[in-house]
Amino acid sequence: MPPFVYARIARRKADTHVRFDPAALARLTHVPEPVIGLEIHLAVKARSKMFCACDADGFGSDPNTNVCPVCMGLPGSLPVANREAIALGLRFARALGCEVPERTQFHRKHYFYPDAPKNYQISQFERPIGEHGAVPIPGGRTIGITRVHLEEDAGRLVHPTYADHSLLDLNRAGAPLIEMVTEPDLRTPEEARAFLQEVRAIARALGVSDASPEEGKMRADVNVSLRNPDGSFGTKVEVKNLNSFRSVEAALAFEIRRQERVLEDGFEVVQETRGWNEGGQKTVSQRSKEEAADYRYMPDPDIPAITIHDDQIAAIDAAMPELPAAKRARYAALEVHEDAASQIAYDVHTAGVFDAVTSAWNGPAQIVANWLLSEVAGHLHQDGRTLEEAIPDPDAFAPRLANLLDLVQDRTISSTVAKELLPEVIDGAQASELVESRGLARVADEGALGTVIDAVMAAHPDVVESAREQPKAINALLGRVMKETGGTADASVVRNLIEQRLQA
Ligand SMILES: [Zn+2]
Structure with a gap:
């Protein structure tokens, strides 16, 4: 029984102060099935950033020291696609069972945000490095992979309490990222977590990413809806920026319960983006989606399309661990x-x-x-x-x-x-x-063990007395014999010998 059903019953109990009636479970005709999809970002374990020679992992250095004209978005600078990151991306795409196109391409995704110095992000739109994959998870189910693409990370904004302004650190700007999107194939929060573990294990086995959420090298957004009684998908809600597997599981469990409750109370689920409040263990509304964002994708004119040859794919497949x-x-x-x-x-x-x-x-x-x-x-x-x-x-x-x-x-x-x-x-x-x-070999010799047992029993008459009444107390005698023999005594022989002596 899915946990949210319990939650619903428990809530009714709390709301109405009536006794919980197990038969109510049987009367439920429609248990809405959760429909879950994930969008996962992985930091690619390449040496340099996605489109310049800066260190891909130089986040720990002093602010704005791991930067260059390209990742600062200065006019006139020219990005060059990172061959190593592309190779790792392709390796990952193939491991997820994806089809790889003959030509892949980078697009500009336009949005204005202070941590994106170019005012667009170089990402992929049409012809990503992988599509239509499938990943089996423990328990026998297989989760569809919609797409895998490469893109660049954003910088980091800091909002210090002492100042009336924010600070910008571009050390991470331009670092290579893999984004992967699943089909809405997951059904429970536990399954979502299992899928994340599977993806992490694959990324590590391939050396594509450390995939460590604690270091910010694996982040997930989730989307979840409850299936309508007629089988169609319900209204989808997104929860963004989950930084641990535990918070993915908790956010999904909370969100499923919340949507259940909204429907139960006769309202409609609103399509929106929510955030996860770790302290309160709940999702909170961030913005409603009245229209789909238009990012004005266009092919990046500075980066030529990349041809992927069949023999490249064959080599990747042959070297797959x-x-x-x-x-x-x-x-x-x-x-x-x-x-x-x-x-x-x-x-x-x-x-x-x-x-x-x-x-x-x-x-x-x-x-x-x-x-x-x-x-x-x-x-x-x-x-x-x-x-x-x-x-x-x-x-x-x-x-x-x-x-x-x-x-x-x-x-x-x-x-x-x-x-x-x-x-x-x-x-x-x-x-x-x-x-x-x-001299640690097991001693099963009854004569030798008998001597030790007799000595132990003689030294602890009180334990012997209670062992006569309470067979469990034999363990205390057994433990002392084991200790005396340095753990070498054959425990079953010792037990037999003690029992014989107690019955005598
Ligand atoms: Zn750079």
Whole structure:
């Protein structure tokens, strides 16, 4: 049941002070389906800006130091299209399954805004670098991609509280951006978030963008409507400038609820652009759209149309790395759970380590996934290291982890001991050598364990007493025996021996 249905029932309950009636859910004849589309901007990981030689990532420098006549829009300056950014854009378009035109072109999109020094933005209109793509997301659905195009970023306005004027920083002006627009194929806020994760993973796998919302390198606008009872699209509302996946999800959930409520109360949804108020966790009206903006697009006369040859596309396709969806499918075939498979597939380095270990080890891939995602990740998190820092060479690490997992699988060591050895194995040690030199092999010998157990029971008569009444208290005795034996005791043997002694 979609969350907004609960919300509606809950609101009725609040409004009328009557008891919530679950049967009311059954009486709802029309649950309007949300229809969601996204527009995503990604900062392209090229060395220079889209049409000049300034640093593409020089936002951190002093204001207006990463600029030149071209990106400041000075008269007479001539833009030159960035070959590297175009190549990355094409790579991304192909990864999204887009068709690429034989000729692509840059257009001027005219609007007046203080952070756009030329009073137009160089963008793409007809013949963008990609159209008609499709991206599969976890759960089996595929989201249509309307178009992908390249454009330049704007500058940044600062409104200091101490002054009666605003400040303008053009360091970011002209930085290369990819804009991608989806078909209205998404149905829930959760799905929108999953799609964003997929896009981020693709962009990172290709090295096209860092796609990090926290650094402003991935921003999203959403549009959402509720489908009419006859199946046609309802009135679309846009929410602009969402800077995190969480805010996309929250803004959509809020907006779906708000539109629901407007319709319930007998009003019509107004076509408008709204903003997201992070503090209040709500959308707020910014401007109504009485007419479509006319940007007076025209081909940029300074930038020739670009011909894209078939062999260029063939080369891009041939060099395409394995994308997250293909990885997920491969991991599903290894019987890895869907969540773990996505988590691994979404990070190129995690996937590299996982692939290396699963080919070095014969045991179940799910066990490798568990170790990587919980034990290894947990230890590195504590350590303040990334996987890439700790394991720069997955192929060297793989046999060491395989050796550790072998020792657990053949019951030479307990998993407690294995977890204790893991940090050293990550840093280069061979588990079997550590086990041998430290005498960590599992002890299942009843005589040897019996001696330890007797000593522990004698030292803790109160725990023994409660264990006779309450079987759960056996764990306390078991824990002490494990501690005494440095985690080497075979826990199931110890448990049996304790139970025998308690019953005696
Ligand atoms: Zn420049």
